[in-house]
Amino acid sequence: MTARVKIDTIKNHRAVVTRHGGPDVLQMIEEELPEPQAGEVRVKVLAAGVSAYDLMFRSSGSLPGTPSVPFTLGTDIVGLVDKLGEGVTAIEPGQMVAGATFCFDGLGGYTETICLPDSEVVPVPLGVDPAQAVCLVANYLTAHMAMHETAGVQTGERILVHGAAGGVGTALLELGKLAGLEMYGTASGPKHDLVSALGATPIDYRTEDVVARIHTLTGDGVDVVFDPIGGARQLWRSRQALRKGGRLVWFGVAATKRVGLRVIPITMLTVGLLKLLRNGKRLLTIPDLGADNAWYRATLAELLNMLAAGKINPVVSKRVPLAESASAHELLERGEYAGRVVLVTDSYTESL
Numbered sequence: 001m002t003a004r005v006k007i008d009t010i011k012n013h014r015a016v017v018t019r020h021g022g023p024d025v026l027q028m029i030e031e032e033l034p035e036p037q038a039g040e041v042r043v044k045v046l047a048a049g050v051s052a053y054d055l056m057f058r059s060s061g062s063l064p065g066t067p068s069v070p071f072t073l074g075t076d077i078v079g080l081v082d083k084l085g086e087g088v089t090a091i092e093p094g095q096m097v098a099g100a101t102f103c104f105d106g107l108g109g110y111t112e113t114i115c116l117p118d119s120e121v122v123p124v125p126l127g128v129d130p131a132q133a134v135c136l137v138a139n140y141l142t143a144h145m146a147m148h149e150t151a152g153v154q155t156g157e158r159i160l161v162h163g164a165a166g167g168v169g170t171a172l173l174e175l176g177k178l179a180g181l182e183m184y185g186t187a188s189g190p191k192h193d194l195v196s197a198l199g200a201t202p203i204d205y206r207t208e209d210v211v212a213r214i215h216t217l218t219g220d221g222v223d224v225v226f227d228p229i230g231g232a233r234q235l236w237r238s239r240q241a242l243r244k245g246g247r248l249v250w251f252g253v254a255a256t257k258r259v260g261l262r263v264i265p266i267t268m269l270t271v272g273l274l275k276l277l278r279n280g281k282r283l284l285t286i287p288d289l290g291a292d293n294a295w296y297r298a299t300l301a302e303l304l305n306m307l308a309a310g311k312i313n314p315v316v317s318k319r320v321p322l323a324e325s326a327s328a329h330e331l332l333e334r335g336e337y338a339g340r341v342v343l344v345t346d347s348y349t350e351s352l
């Protein structure tokens with residue numbers, strides 16, 4: 001575990017991947033505060049999300065898009081704007097914002113201070129917990145995209161969510177309940193209470209035949225399967241759980257955790273083949289969340305308002321100090337979490 005670094009207000013501290021390997025390659029560095037360029041805002045980070053993707057980029061340099069070491073992980077942040085670059089007028093210093101660092105360019109969210117284009121940040125309403133708000137940026141946007149834009153669910157439809165206790169899975173269940181769906185979710189046994197509490201019938205993918213159980217419970221299968229797991233057998237089985245006319249939405253490769261990165265090309269090939277099959281079932285993939293900035297901003301603002309109004313309640317498994325990001329990764333590797341693990345800075349702790 002990395003030693004805790006004392007916060008110095010005129011310096012920045014961020015966690016960097018020093019070389020590819022285990023959680024211990026995450027080390028804190030101290031540097032000058034970054035200066036916002038024209039069109040950017042500088043944000044004092046309160047909370048930063050940790051995701052399964054981060055573990056892949058940390059452990060291997062072979063994934064497309066991996067920056068050269070040293071680099072900083074993290075796909076999303078919530079923080080307070082503390083300086084504006086030239087030409088920024090729509091945001092005031094002191095405003096709390098949420099933002100994506102998807103195209104992080106080696107400078108992701110595991111940091112005390114970050115500069116982001118003003119187009120990437122969305123104001124956060126007063127009174128929300130930054131650790132919950134940060135869950136909306138990658139996980140809830142992914143869930144919204146998969147459920148509403150890609151699958152186009154209708155009230156009363158039946159869905160099966162794989163990885164239902166995970167970050168995106170819990171988001172799918174929250175949004176699915178609001179959409180009036182009949183929900184089933186796969187998870188390991190200890191996480192079934194959470195899946196039930198979120199409104200779905202839990203199925204233990206480790207001990208049960210998921211396809212048989214779905215057909216027993218529903219008769220002819222579900223309308224939509226959301227699959228963030230990947231792998232040839234998994235995707236084929238997801239397809240078998242569909243009723244005729246159903247949609248399989250694939251959006252991830254959580255199977256890498258169990259079988260390694262080789263599952264990625266196998267998954268891509270399987271997705272391509274299943275898209276070609278024509279027998280009344282469709283395989284759909286989701287677009288890059290950053291591709292349509294207007295959608296990103298409008299949907300994130302809508303989700304933040306839902307959070308402020310108490311309509312959604314993102315599951316934060318643990319808030320881990322930024323300087324202990326290695327222990328957050330250990331937690332993810334052991335699978336001892338549900339929903340999202342969030343890194344918090346000293347500014348977050350002081351704001352409570």
Ligand SMILES: NC(=O)c1ccc[n+]([C@@H]2O[C@H](COP(=O)([O-])OP(=O)(O)OC[C@H]3O[C@@H](n4cnc5c(N)ncnc54)[C@H](OP(=O)(O)O)[C@@H]3O)[C@@H](O)[C@H]2O)c1
Pocket residue numbers: 051052053138139142162163164165166167168169186187188189191205228229234251252253254255286289335338339
């Ligand atoms: N395309 C995008 O924009 C996008 C965005 C975010 C995430 N993703 C993808 O989505 C995946 C999931 O993300 P996440 O943040 O939700 O990850 P997560 O929080 O780590 O959740 C993954 C869940 O999958 C479960 N799981 C593992 N193997 C399983 C299997 N064979 N069947 C059913 N459940 C299984 C685990 O549950 P147990 O602990 O109960 O085993 C875990 O709770 C990531 O791997 C990533 O590839 C894609």
